[in-house]
Amino acid sequence: MPDFQDRVLKCVDCGAEFVFTAGEQHFFHDKNFKNEPKRCKPCKTKRQGSSGSSARAETMTSCSQCGRETTVPFKPTQGRPVYCRECFLSRKAASAGAGAGNR
Structure with a gap:
């Protein structure tokens, strides 16, 4: 198993740097995710909210x-x-x- 260490990545939307923690990397490895995150948490949240998936159908x-x-x-x-x-x-x-x- 790889040795995970916190890494600093750059958000593709706002350009801000964010930390891809060792714990998150371990999670990605366990789930067999091939790509590392591209967006910081605020941009990811904003993107998910605009897709309408968070709105519940009443x-x-x-x-x-x-x-x-x-x-x-x-x-x-x-x-x-x-x-x-x-x-x-x-x-x-x-x-x-x-x-x-x-x-």
């Missing part, structure tokens, strides 16, 4: 338990129940309480 639907209109951060799958926040949290709390007695 879908209007009816709660399967109480019937109230609600928005969910995903596209519901047919045949699977969808709950409003209150019903979801109450079901989650009920299942957590039921599971505690099985230990």
Whole structure:
């Protein structure tokens, strides 16, 4: 395994220098990534934000338990129940309480 040491790289977008840490290099090596990073963290974040991938799709639907209109951060799958926040949290709390007695 290579000996990783912090390296200074130059961002292709803003030209600023940034550190490609030994830990990041180890991660890249473990994942078999062939290319080192080209952008500093602020430019990478800005680039990801502009692609629209960080925006969640909100879908209007009816709660399967109480019937109230609600928005969910995903596209519901047919045949699977969808709950409003209150019903979801109450079901989650009920299942957590039921599971505690099985230990």
